[in-house]
Amino acid sequence: MEEAAQAAGSPVDLMRDLGVGKFTKVPDEITHxxxxxxxxxxxxxxxxxxxxMTDHYVEGPDAVDFYSEYGVNNFETSEPGKAKQLVVANPNGYFIGDAILFHLDDDEFLSVGGAAAHNWLQYHIETGDYDVSGEIQPRPVATGxxxxxxxxxxxxxxxxxxxxxxxxxxxxxxxxxxxxxxxxxxxxxxxxxxxxxxxxxxxxxxxxxxxxxxxxxxxxxxxxxxxxxxxxxxxQTPNKILGWIPLVVPAIFEEELQDYREWLDVGQGLLSIGGSFESDDITDYYFTPTELGYGHIINFDQDFVGKEPLEKEVGDPDREKVTLVWNDEDVIDVFASLFSEGETYKFMEFPHPRSSACQYNKVLKDGNHVGVSTEQGYIYNQRELLSLAVVDTEYSDPGTEVSLIWGEPEDNTNPKVERHAQTEIRATVAPSPYSEDNR
Incomplete structure (x- = not known):
């Protein structure tokens, strides 16, 4: 990964406009x-x-201590037959990835999810001094x-x-x-x-x-x-109502993580960036676990990587995760542009419009940049197009009116994106999760 980022000029240049890889072997639609x-x-x-998804098998007498050092969660109550959302952060408190962790037996664990968290954990198993072993099964759709x-x-x-x-x-x-x-x-x-x-x-x-x-x-x-x-x-659409953001840029590009990037296979760690938000600084694409809604699971009674900066943030975060309800008329205008003269707006594939793994659209309030919108999708049950966003806390109250920029920058090189003009879409802030939890 380090060599690839250096060759590209920067991590942003490496990841921008790569498009979307094959998600799964399951067809896009089974019925409708x-x-x-x-x-x-x-x-x-x-x-x-x-x-x-990737699978990560970890076994050994130091397994719980290992997870306690690199996960932000509380592992004191972990026992066979229990699962939890495993969240890992870098030393500066920024989010790397998450997965579902299954406690299979006394010293045996399986976590299932995106590659980012598993790569980070496997690196520390191989380079650290822990009586544990680990093995990653990459995404089967990618390996065949x-x-x-x-x-x-x-x-x-x-x-x-x-x-x-x-x-x-x-x-x-x-x-x-x-x-x-x-x-x-x-x-x-x-x-x-x-x-x-x-x-x-x-x-x-x-x-x-x-x-x-x-x-x-x-x-x-x-x-x-x-x-x-x-x-x-x-x-890929119900996470919009549940409030879970599945893919963001993993926070692995700080200078002090160079050894990790030199270890990391670019084929296992590369994600694509797209959307209207642009920055030359890769850290502008980072989130913290708190911003992604994981503040309630962080266990500050244990020492873990990233604890000190998260401890400072958790009581007074600068940004908060919300749901954005897109304005119906503005969404319809995107489609209407296809039936009129002049430039058209970026086409929306329903129900899950995206052109990159990590979608970052600029969120505005009165013309000022106040956050980024990530995952978007149309939900028939709500008859609404929703996205999950992280916005400045002062604009996170339900009912706040904001807007987002739909469309890629003019110099976009993603071959899966047609020529188009950007447009502003009004949106209303709503809670996340968006719907009642009946589980």
Whole structure:
């Protein structure tokens, strides 16, 4: 990574306008994305998460101490059968990445998520003095290899009824973010009580070789309940209402992290930047865990990397995560521009318009830059186009009127983006999460 950034001239030059890589092996649509979105609210949605995330296996007697040093979370209560959102920061308190951490056995852990957190942790396993071992399985869609595990999720009002039908024994009573072993069609799985759209559900996983059989059992049982298999596009939209930002620029480009960048394979650590926000300083693309909404899970009773700057920030953050509700008329104007003479605005692919892995659109208040909008998506259930944004705290109150700039800079070189003019879209600040959490 260090060599690639030096050759490009800067980290921003390296990452800007690379486009979007293949997300998953799952088709963009299985039926229609609107029906797929409706399913998590009305019936049950089925998601295949087997291909787009990295897995990190960590084992050894120092595992808990290791996580306590590099994660901001509290690990004192961690025990087999519990999961948590693992968040890691750099020494200056900036966010590197997150993942879901499963405590499998006394000294055995599995985390599942984006590569950024796993690369950082694996580096410290290999270069530090810990009695632990670690192994990363890269994103299967990127390598073309089969994953170790299938990973499925069901969520929605009918999800629990469906799982009661497909498990070979009575469905266990499991607390939120806890998991237990179960059996489906004679195959052992782990059931995690979870949900990604604010609705009740389960995530479950097991050896990949019998994943198709388990999937068929669940989909067949769910047919009478109206289950829908989510395509890749609809799958990527519910985080807008749940308030989770999946991809931001990892804070790994400070001078003191050069050794890490020299260790890091550029193919495993490179993300693309796009959107209307521009800066030559890569740190302007950074966030802190607090700004991303993780302040409530930071455990200041333990020493961890990034503790001191986060301790100073958490009581009085400069910025806060919010939901932006885009103005309907302004969104319609984007499409209307295609039917009139003159320049057109950047085309919006529904339901998940984006042209880069890390989307950064400029947020304005009375013409002044007050934040950045990241993930955006149209949600049929709300009949709204929403995005997640980090804005200056004084503009974070629900109901505040702001605007955002839609479109790429004029010198954009992303081959997947057509020629267009930028436009200003009005938006209203709303809470994050955006909808009631029924999980």
């Amino acid at each position: 994305w609107i029906e797929e979105q409706r399913s998590w609210r009305e019936t049950c949605a089925f998601a295949d998460q087997s291909y787009h 290899e089969d994953p170790n595990n299938f990973r499925f999720q069901v969520q929605g009002p009918e999800a629990i009824k469906i799982m009661e039908e497909v498990t070979d024994e009575p469905l266990p009573e499991i607390g939120f973010f806890n998991f237990e072993p179960a059996s489906i069609g004679g195959h052992d799985v782990n059931l995690l009580r979870h949900g990604m759209a604010g609705e009740p559900g389960f995530e479950f996983w097991g050896p990949y070789e019998y994943g198709d059989e388990v999937k068929d059992i669940v989909l067949d049982a769910g047919e009478e309940y109206g289950i829908r298999h989510l395509g890749a596009e609809s799958y």
